Amino acid sequence: MKVNITMHPIFKLKSLVVLAIALFLTTTVSVAQDKENKEEKKESIFHIGFIYPVSNHGSNAGEYVNKVSFHVLGGLSAGETGFALSGLATVVNGNAEGAQIAGLSNLVKGHVQGFQLAGLANLYGSSRGGQVAGLANFARENVDGFQLAGLANLYGNSKGAQIAGLSNIARQNVDGFQFAGLFNKARNVNGSQFAGLVNVAKKVRGVQFAGLINIADSSDCPIALINIIKKGEKTIGLSTDETLTTLASFRSGGRVMYGILGLGYNFKNDDQVFAAEAGLGAHFFQGNKFRLNTELTSLTLTDFDSGNYFKSSLRLLPSFKLSKRIEIYAGPTLNFVNTNTEEGKKLVDHYFWSDDSSNDFKGLYIGYTGGIQFIL
CATH class of the missing domain: 2.40.160.20 (Porin)
Incomplete structure (x- = not known):
C-alpha cells in the first residue's frame, strides 16, 4: 500500500526562519562563510559581542571555534564546544557541542552533540542529545536523543523520543516513539506512535495509538477507531x-x-x-x-x-x-x-x-x- 502525504504548510517555516535570521545578520554572514572556507579554523575561549560582526572576533568570527559565546542579538562561529547564548540567534557553520540557547533560533550546519533550546526553532544537520523549541525542530539528517517542539519535529532517521504539539515527520525510520497532538509519519517504526488524530507508517513493530486513524503496511497492534493496515x-x-x-x-x-x-x-x-x-x-x-x-x-x-x-x-x-x-x-x-x-x-x-x-x-x-x- 502506497501512502502519499502532502506536507503540512508548517514545514515551510524552515525557509521563513532562515530568512528571518538572514535579515538581522545581514549579508555579511555570507562573506564571512566564504572567508572561513579559505582559512583554517582558530580556537577561542570566549566570544562576546552584540551582533555579527560587532564582537571581539569582528568580521573573522566565522573562523573561530569557541568554548563560550555570549551575544546580545546574534553570533556567528565555525563551531562551539561548550556554551553559546544569544538573544536572537546562534549560527554555527560547523559542529556544536555542549549547549546552545537562543531566544529565536539555533542554526548549526553540522552535527550537534548536546542540548539546544530555542524560542522558535532549532535547525541542524544531525544531533545526539536533545532539542527543545517553542515552534519546531528541523534536522537535515538523523537524530539520536529527544526532540520536544510546540508545533513540529522534522528529521531523517531517529533513535529516541520525539514529542510535538502538532506533528512528527520522520523521512526515514524511527527507533523509539513519536508522540504528537495531531499527526505522526515515519517509514519503519521499531517502537510506538501516539497521535491525537492520525499515524502513518510502513512496518510497525510496536503499538500505533491514534484518536481516529492508523495507516500502515503491517502493524500488529493498531489502536484506533479506523485502522487501514495492508496486511491486516x-x-x-x-x-x-x-x-x-x-x-x-x-x-x-x-x-x-x-x-x-x-x-x-x-x-x-x-x-x-x-x-x-x-x-x-x-x-x-x-x-x-x-x-x-x-x-x-x-x-x-x-x-x-x-x-x-x-x-x-x-x-x-x-x-x-x-x-x-x-x-x-x-x-x-x-x-x-x-x-x-x-x-x-x-x-x-x-x-x-x-x-x-x-x-x-x-x-x-x-x-x-x-x-x-x-x-x-
Missing part, C-alpha cells in the same frame, strides 16, 4: 443484542488489535431508536476456523432531541468461519448503562446492580450479542 483485516457485519439494537459495523485492524465503528437502529424503543457504537477489540486466540475475540465498546441511543442512553460493554465473542470470508459470532456481554429516560431503563429487566438515586439511572447486567460478518 477489515470486515463489515450485522449484529443484534438483548435490547434489539441492530448494528451495521466496520471492524479494522492488525493481527492482534482492531477498531470498531457501527450505526444502527433499536427495534424496542419508541423514541430513542438511532444507535451509534465505537470500540476496540483484540483477537485473544486464533485458529484456522475458530477464534476468540474480546471487545470493549460504547453505544449510545438517541432521538436527536432529548434524553440520554449510554451503554459500555465488555464482550467475549467466540467466532467460527463458515468460509474464507464469512464468519459468525455470539457470546456473553457485561454491560453498564447510564440513562435518564424510562424507556432506556426498561430495555432490560434483569439488572444485578442498579442505582436510581440521582437524575440518571445506572445499572449493571449480563447480556448477549451475536452476528455475522464478511471479511473484505
